[in-house]
Amino acid sequence: MKENEEIIEALLKFRNERDWEQFHNPKDLALAINVEAGELLELFLWKNADEANKEKVKEELADIFAFAFMLAEKYQFDVKEIVLEKIKRNAEKYPVEKAKGSAKKYNEL
Amino acid sequence: MKENEEIIEALLKFRNERDWEQFHNPKDLALAINVEAGELLELFLWKNADEANKEKVKEELADIFAFAFMLAEKYQFDVKEIVLEKIKRNAEKYPVEKAKGSAKKYNEL
Amino acid sequence: MKENEEIIEALLKFRNERDWEQFHNPKDLALAINVEAGELLELFLWKNADEANKEKVKEELADIFAFAFMLAEKYQFDVKEIVLEKIKRNAEKYPVEKAKGSAKKYNEL
C-alpha cells in the first residue's frame, strides 16, 4: 500500500471508531485546517523565524496534515497527484526567468 | 523512493530553480499555510457544507499540502511518522468510550 | 475623546506598562489577528451556525478587535474612516441590482 493510503486508512479508522464521520463534512474540515493552521502560527508569534518550539511545530503540523488528508479523502483526491499538478501550474505562473530570486506574486512579476 | 519523498523532491526542485529558499524560513512557511488555508476557507463561505467548487478546493488544498510538506522538510519530519504519532496521542486524549459520537473537545469530555 | 481613541489609549497603556511595543511590529500584529481569528473559529467547529458559546465568542472577538485596533494605530488609520471608505468601494463592486440576495463574489456576479 502507498504511504498516503496508509495515512488515510489510519485516520479513517480513528474517526470511525469514534463515530465522527457525521461531523466531518467538507466545510468543517476546512475550518479545522484553519484552526490548526492558527495554532501552528501561534508558535511563531513575536518570535524570530526559527525560534519556534520544534516539538510543538511537529504536533500542530501533524494536525494540519491529518485534516488535509481527510479533506482530500472526501473528494477522492490523490495527494501526490494534486501537488504535482499544482507545481506544473505554478511553473507556468512563475517562469524561472521572471521569478528567480523574487518574492513577488505572479500578477506583480 | 517513497511517495512523500517524491513530493518533497519535486517541491524543492521547483523552489531551487527559482532561488526561493531565501524566503522559505519556518515562520513564513507557517504564514503561507495560513494564507492558503484562508483561501480554501473562502470557497465554503456563505455556503452549505458541500457546495464548494471541487476544482478550486483541489487547488487550494494542493497549496496547503505544498507548504506543509516544505515546512516538514525544514524540520526533517517524516509526514507519515508524525501523523501516526499524533493519532496515537489523540487516541489517549479521546478514548473511544468517552468520545464516541461526541464533537466535544477532550478537555470538555 | 472619541470611543475608538479611548480603546486605543487603553490598549497602548496596557502594552507600554509591559514594554511590549518591541514585539508589536505590523507583521506580528497581523499574525496575532490570525491566531485570534483561528481561536474564534474553533468555537464554531463541528457545530451549527449559532451553537457557539457566547461568553467565549465575546473573549475571542475582543482579542481580534484589540490587535486590529493596535495595527490600525501603527498605520495611523482611523477605524471609522477606513470602514466607511471600504463600504463605499464595496457598494461599487456589489451594486444592489446585481448583488441582491446573492452570495456570489463580485467577480462572479
Add this chain to the structure above:
Amino acid sequence: MKENEEIIEALLKFRNERDWEQFHNPKDLALAINVEAGELLELFLWKNADEANKEKVKEELADIFAFAFMLAEKYQFDVKEIVLEKIKRNAEKYPVEKAKGSAKKYNEL
C-alpha cells in the same frame, strides 16, 4: 450617536440593501473574519515586518473590522466594553512584574 454605533449602522444598511442577512449567521461571519485575516497576512508574506503595502493593509484591515463589527452586533456586544473588559482580564493573566519585556504566553511566565 457613538462612533461604533455609526459604523454598525452603515454596515447593516449596506447588508440590508443587498438582502444579505440570510447569509450572515455567526459561523459564516467567523469564517469571513478568518478569510479576511488571511488576506491581510498575505500582504506580509516573505517580507520584513514593515514592508507591506499600506493601502492594501488599510483595505484588508477594514474588511476584518467590518465582519468583526457585524459579528459583535449579532451578539449585541458593545465593542468598547468587551475590549476594556478583556484588557482587565489580561492584566490579571499578565501582571506587569512578570510580563514586562517578555513575549511569553501567560502559562509559561
